[in-house]
Amino acid sequence: xxxxxxVISMLNHTWFGSDLAPETQERLAKLGVIQDFEADEVILHxxxxxxxxxxxISGQLALRTLVPERGPVTILSVEPGDIFGWSAxxxxxxxxxxxxxxxxxxxxxxxxxxxxxxxxxxxxxxxxLYPRVLQAVARRLRATRLQLLDLFAR
Amino acid sequence: MITTPxxxxxxxxxxxxxxxxxxxxxxxxLRDSGRRVIGPTIRENAIVYDxxxxxADLPAGWRDEQAAGRYRLERRADERVFGYxxxxxxxxxxxxxxxxxxASAHRTGSFGFEQPTPDAPPVAFLGVRACEIAALExxxxxxxxxxxxxEDFRARRAAAFIVAVQCTTSSSTCFCTSMGTGPEVHxxxxxxxxxxxxxxxxxxxxxxxxxxxxxxxxxRPSHAEAGAAVDNVESVRTQMGEPLxxxxxxxxxxxxxxxxxxxxxxxxCVECGNCTMSCPTCFCTSVVERSDMEGRRSTTERxxxxxxxxxxxxxxxxxxxxxxxxxxxxxxxxxxxxxxDQFGSSGCVGCGRCITWCPVAIDVREELAAIAPPIAPVIxxxxxEPVAASPGSYSIAxxxxxxxxTEDTSTLTLTDVDPAFLxxxxxxxxxxxxxxxxxxxxxISRFRAxxxxxxIRAVGPTSTALTNLHPGAKVGLRGPLGTFWxxxxxxxxxxxxxxxxxxxxxxxxxxxxxxxxxxRFESVSLFYGSRTPEDxxxxxxxxxxxxxxxxxxxxxxxxxxxxxxxxxxxxxxxFDMISWDCTKVTAFVVGPERMMQASVQGLISKGxxxxxxxxxxxxxxxxxxxxxxxxxxxxxxxxKDGPVFxxxxxxxxxxxxxx
Numbered sequence: 001x002x003x004x005x006x007v008i009s010m011l012n013h014t015w016f017g018s019d020l021a022p023e024t025q026e027r028l029a030k031l032g033v034i035q036d037f038e039a040d041e042v043i044l045h046x047x048x049x050x051x052x053x054x055x056x057i058s059g060q061l062a063l064r065t066l067v068p069e070r071g072p073v074t075i076l077s078v079e080p081g082d083i084f085g086w087s088a089x090x091x092x093x094x095x096x097x098x099x100x101x102x103x104x105x106x107x108x109x110x111x112x113x114x115x116x117x118x119x120x121x122x123x124x125x126x127x128x129l130y131p132r133v134l135q136a137v138a139r140r141l142r143a144t145r146l147q148l149l150d151l152f153a154r
Numbered sequence: 155m156i157t158t159p160x161x162x163x164x165x166x167x168x169x170x171x172x173x174x175x176x177x178x179x180x181x182x183x184l185r186d187s188g189r190r191v192i193g194p195t196i197r198e199n200a201i202v203y204d205x206x207x208x209x210a211d212l213p214a215g216w217r218d219e220q221a222a223g224r225y226r227l228e229r230r231a232d233e234r235v236f237g238y239x240x241x242x243x244x245x246x247x248x249x250x251x252x253x254x255x256x257a258s259a260h261r262t263g264s265f266g267f268e269q270p271t272p273d274a275p276p277v278a279f280l281g282v283r284a285c286e287i288a289a290l291e292x293x294x295x296x297x298x299x300x301x302x303x304x305e306d307f308r309a310r311r312a313a314a315f316i317v318a319v320q321c322t323t324s325s326s327t328c329f330c331t332s333m334g335t336g337p338e339v340h341x342x343x344x345x346x347x348x349x350x351x352x353x354x355x356x357x358x359x360x361x362x363x364x365x366x367x368x369x370x371x372x373x374r375p376s377h378a379e380a381g382a383a384v385d386n387v388e389s390v391r392t393q394m395g396e397p398l399x400x401x402x403x404x405x406x407x408x409x410x411x412x413x414x415x416x417x418x419x420x421x422x423c424v425e426c427g428n429c430t431m432s433c434p435t436c437f438c439t440s441v442v443e444r445s446d447m448e449g450r451r452s453t454t455e456r457x458x459x460x461x462x463x464x465x466x467x468x469x470x471x472x473x474x475x476x477x478x479x480x481x482x483x484x485x486x487x488x489x490x491x492x493x494x495d496q497f498g499s500s501g502c503v504g505c506g507r508c509i510t511w512c513p514v515a516i517d518v519r520e521e522l523a524a525i526a527p528p529i530a531p532v533i534x535x536x537x538x539e540p541v542a543a544s545p546g547s548y549s550i551a552x553x554x555x556x557x558x559x560t561e562d563t564s565t566l567t568l569t570d571v572d573p574a575f576l577x578x579x580x581x582x583x584x585x586x587x588x589x590x591x592x593x594x595x596x597x598i599s600r601f602r603a604x605x606x607x608x609x610i611r612a613v614g615p616t617s618t619a620l621t622n623l624h625p626g627a628k629v630g631l632r633g634p635l636g637t638f639w640x641x642x643x644x645x646x647x648x649x650x651x652x653x654x655x656x657x658x659x660x661x662x663x664x665x666x667x668x669x670x671x672x673x674r675f676e677s678v679s680l681f682y683g684s685r686t687p688e689d690x691x692x693x694x695x696x697x698x699x700x701x702x703x704x705x706x707x708x709x710x711x712x713x714x715x716x717x718x719x720x721x722x723x724x725x726x727x728x729f730d731m732i733s734w735d736c737t738k739v740t741a742f743v744v745g746p747e748r749m750m751q752a753s754v755q756g757l758i759s760k761g762x763x764x765x766x767x768x769x770x771x772x773x774x775x776x777x778x779x780x781x782x783x784x785x786x787x788x789x790x791x792x793x794k795d796g797p798v799f800x801x802x803x804x805x806x807x808x809x810x811x812x813x
Contacts, residue, residue, distance in 0.1 A: 074715065077723055139727075146724040
């Protein structure tokens with residue numbers, strides 16, 4: 001079991017976790033577990049049941065989608081402070097893209113079932129966590145829209 | 155020989171000559187008027203201020219040799235009385251005594267506190283220098299200039315008759331010219347004396363001074379004597395050399411509160427407090443209670459204290475300035491910075507006592523220069539006059555090398571160029587042409603010692619023809635044209651370069667300039683985004699910049715295969731890495747217009763001021779000199795008024811469709 005104080009300290013170094021209420025940070029620390037990933041290690045597989053959400057503490061991850069005849073294409077990289085596997089917040093979702101560590105990385109990983117149960121039963125946790133997840137998804141959506149514009153196209 | 159204009163007839167008419175042998179008459183006159191005379195006298199191998207009875211007590215024939223941490227008395231070759239500068243004591247000892255009872259209390263029979271009435275019998279200060287008059291005037295502002303006043307000081311100051319003496323010599327530690335306090339005395343005295351070979355040229359500055367002078371055995375000074383008095387003072391200014399650059403020292407120091415030098419000087423400092431004790435303006439005190447054994451009667455005594463004392467900022471819960479570096483910073487920043495905010499001037503008069511009497515020779519002048527050096531004046535360059543400005547008139551250059559950057563983009567290095575191109579500025583462009591091909595505008599991507607680089611994407615007939623040239627081929631050039639990046643305006647700020655795709659080309663020369671002068675910026679960063687890793691320009695340069703320490707480089711691509719280990723995402727996602735105070739950012743942005751809009755939006759949302767964001771606009775250009783009308787953008791021609799614009803110059807034109 002990770003020392004909760006250490007996990008909270010790590011959360012405080014992320015934009016996602018730094019401004020959360022102490023009770024929420026404590027709850028997240030209890031729910032999750034710190035995991036280390038080696039470079040090239042696959043963390044989540046596209047299409048699998050979404051049952052893990054992570055907050056990246058250090059390192060870098062790539063979100064990859066398999067494109068027929070082109071193979072896996074990296075669509076976004078995840079920097080420390082950001083989340084991955086956000087689909088796990090919703091029930092019966094599939095992982096949207098494969099998550100691969102592009103370098104040695106560390107994350108707080110929360111099991112989806114536990115997370116959803118906690119969000120259902122702890123309204124204070126839900127009230128502070130959902131806007132953060134929405135913010136993270138909105139950032140990703142905004143960036144993806146710009147990518148779609150293909151600004152550098154000839 | 156210093157040639158100073160002789161004093162005017164009117165000024166000379168107010169002057170008198172007092173022979174050195176008759177100086178005793180001045181002291182007698184001051185004493186006869188009921189004043190105790192305080193003046194320079196030798197005690198323990200130093201010239202100090204103390205009570206004197208006669209001229210025999212004065213240090214006639216002595217001079218002081220001073221340097222950082224060094225003070226020695228030496229015999230002079232003459233018998234000048236004031237042939238020294240300043241010693242360890244200052245007049246604050248008499249206007250603001252080191253120990254002063256300020257209250258008494260009792261509880262014998264009755265209970266009460268009493269405040270003594272200021273006791274300030276008439277006194278004359280003999281030998282007050284220009285810097286010391288400035289120090290007394292600073293004390294006036296500190297003790298009498300605010301809502302609460304020091305009445306003991308007021309009484310002592312009012313009781314003091316000032317006999318000022320012009321400095322006719324200086325020490326290596328003197329810097330009154332830097333602080334604007336000397337060497338000439340300009341006011342604040344009752345009598346002013348200037349010592350010359352035979353005696354003194356004397357001037358009365360008040361009715362009381364005139365009354366004393368009237369009783370002295372004086373005569374009118376000769377023209378030569380009056381002129382020598384002026385020359386002697388002027389020679390001191392020359393001896394002291396160039397004043398220190400003190401302009402803006404208040405703000406300069408406030409910007410350096412985290413400078414590593416504070417710790418370095420604190421390692422040398424022994425915290426003896428000599429600098430504050432010998433300073434003529436330091437006014438910090440503490441209060442000591444003295445009581446009888448039964449606690450029935452007590453006296454409250456004010457004593458000089460020093461901000462270097464380890465307990466000076468101590469409270470029950472701890473010490474606000476526990477480290478020596480904190481205490482040194484407090485002293486220096488108070489003297490040269492926050493004093494301005496509190497009292498309207500520096501707290502330093504440039505007497506140099508803190509330098510001479512520092513046992514480890516810390517020289518405040520050196521510390522100021524190291525911690526808060528003068529900000530180099532920003533010289534804003536002007537654009538060089540272009541060559542072959544008229545359309546159709548070209549200067550011939552030769553292609554030295556051609557390097558492919560990407561599948562469709564190459565960099566041409568041109569030599570044998572007109573020197574005007576070498577004197578161009580990053581951000582400017584040239585019109586380049588080949589026979590049978592219309593001229594196209596191309597940014598200068600690099601300035602070399604004997605040539606320039608043009609990075610060209612093959613998108614049309616001319617650019618395709620240019621990228622297919624071989625070394626040795628000749629091209630026609632006009633320029634350099636247009637506005638350039640205002641690099642100098644980013645000095646002291648965080649310089650952020652945001653480049654998208656081939657937008658790195660007009661920014662390459664800017665990055666070169668930022669890297670070459672990186673120590674003039676708070677930080678230098680490059681955020682570069684391209685479509686894929688294969689679309690990156692200047693890959694060798696990016697690698698070199700990334701491994702150096704002059705610039706932080708963050709690179710991202712919009713899409714990549716699994717072989718790419720770097721970041722993926724649009725360039726604006728890199729802004730999440732910005733941790734600085736964005737009000738201190740100057741940003742330079744180039745890329746496709748939609749990318750620039752997104753970048754500008756991201757930078758502004760982070761707090762970067764609009765007038766600190768520069769963009770380079772692209773428009774159809776044919777003439778490059780504002781005559782063909784193609785590149786008009788609102789009221790501006792991009793070729794002539796741009797291509798580099800500050801965002802606030804463009805206003806609504808930026809981000810507006812159809813302009």
